[in-house]
Every structure is written in structure tokens, then in C-alpha cells.
Amino acid sequence: MVFLEVFERIFTFEIVVAAAVFVIILGVLVVALLLSRKPSGDKRKRDSHPLIEGIYALLLAGVAGVIVYVTASAHQDVQEGPNGYQVANQAGAIPVDVTAFQWCWRFDYADTAKSVTGTCREKDAGLPTLVVPTGKPVELRLTSSDVIHSLWIPDKAVKLDAFPHQTNTVTITFDEEGRWLGRCAEFCGPYHPSMHFYVKAVSPQEYEQWQQQGTPA
Numbered sequence: 398m399v400f401l402e403v404f405e406r407i408f409t410f411e412i413v414v415a416a417a418v419f420v421i422i423l424g425v426l427v428v429a430l431l432l433s434r435k436p437s438g439d440k441r442k443r444d445s446h447p448l449i450e451g452i453y454a455l456l457l458a459g460v461a462g463v464i465v466y467v468t469a470s471a472h473q474d475v476q477e478g479p480n481g482y483q484v485a486n487q488a489g490a491i492p493v494d495v496t497a498f499q500w501c502w503r504f505d506y507a508d509t510a511k512s513v514t515g516t517c518r519e520k521d522a523g524l525p526t527l528v529v530p531t532g533k534p535v536e537l538r539l540t541s542s543d544v545i546h547s548l549w550i551p552d553k554a555v556k557l558d559a560f561p562h563q564t565n566t567v568t569i570t571f572d573e574e575g576r577w578l579g580r581c582a583e584f585c586g587p588y589h590p591s592m593h594f595y596v597k598a599v600s601p602q603e604y605e606q607w608q609q610q611g612t613p614a
């Protein structure tokens with residue numbers, strides 16, 4: 398699952414950098430305060446050090462630049478990687494047309510004409526389940542039939558906006574079996590908070606059975 402790996406790598410990197418910057422700035426501040434203490438009654442102007450201040454500003458700008466560069470190139474990896482966004486018609490990918498609507502989801506398997514939807518109102522019972530086989534890329538072609546929504550699978554760090562009159566594509570491969578909750582991540586009206594679904598990854602055999610028999614997931 399490339400999204401999660403990239404997210405965790407970047408997030409850890411940014412936390413480490415942020416912690417280092419915090420500790421260094423706090424240390425410099427404490428030292429500067431201690432050194433700049435003057436006896437009371439001393440009216441001399443405080444020293445200014447344009448060179449040191451300039452270097453300090455440049456260093457911080459450099460750190461910010463590195464973070465932007467690392468994040469942007471990781472984003473590029475995700476977009477162009479084997480499981481990346483916008484990779485349409487990936488060989489062997491299972492195409493699923495995903496439609497977000499107020500306030501639930503519909504999953505139409507383009508190859509088999511199987512369709513799954515729900516009400517998203519009653520907890521669990523009303524939630525649709527997107528069933529996918531493990532180890533095979535699944536191409537989600539996401540659109541909306543009314544307002545803007547956003548497909549979000551928090552455990553897999555996958556998030557993609559759903560716009561009316563537009564299709565956004567993301568190709569995902571689920572490596573392990575399991576079931577994860579998906580949410581709508583774009584406020585879309587009164588029932589937005591209950592606009593959930595499940596993603597269930599099963600073995601390829603089980604997936605074929607499910608496709609043929611139509612047993613509810």
C-alpha cells in the first residue's frame with residue numbers, strides 16, 4: 398500500500414525536523430536571554446547582529462525549502478508510482494465506478510455489472526461494502542452525482558475528491574485481507590457525518606465467488 402508508506406515516511410521526517418527546530422530555537426532563546434541580561438540602570442542600546450540574524454533566517458528558509466522539496470517529490474512518487482493516482486487503465490486493474498451522492502456511495506463494477514450501494518443511515522446495516530481481491534490493482538473511478546464529496550480510507554491514507562461532472566481516478570492494491578471503514582471527507586450536508594462505507598479485501602477466490610453468487614459482503 399504505497400499511500401500509507403509514503404505518508405508515514407513524510408510524516409515521520411517532518412516530525413523529526415519540527416522537533417529539532419523546536420529544540421534548537423528554544424535553546425538559542427534561553428542562551429540569548431541569559432547572555433543579554435544587563436544590570437538594572439544600564440541604558441545602553443541592545444546589540445543587533447544583522448549577519449547572525451540573516452544566517453538564522455536563511456537557515457530556517459532552507460529547512461522549509463527541504464521540507465517542501467521532500468514532500469512534493471513524494472507526492473510525485475504517489476502520483477506516478479505503480480499504485481498512484483491518475484494511473485488509468487493499469488494492466489489487469491479491476492475498474493470500479495464509484496459514485497458519491499447525498500449521503501451514501503455506490504460501487505459499480507464495470508466488468509461484471511455488479512452494483513453495491515446502501516443507505517448509510519443505520520450503523521453497519523446500511524453501509525455499502527466495496528469488496529476487492531487482495532494483490533490485484535483496483536481502479537476506482539470516482540465521481541459525484543450532486544455536490545462535492547471526498548472518498549477517504551483513513552487506515553490506508555487514501556483520499557480523493559469526488560466532483561460532479563468529473564472523474565478522478567485512483568488505483569489501489571490491497572496486500573492483506575481485512576475490512577476498513579471509509580468516510581466522506583468533504584462536508585456535504587446534514588447526513589455527511591454518517592456517510593461511511595466499508596472496504597473489504599478478500600482472497601481472489603472469495604472475490605470471484607462473491608462476484609458470481611452475489612452473496613452480501
Ligand SMILES: [Cu+2]
Pocket residue numbers: 546547581582583584585586589590592
Ligand atoms: Cu460528505
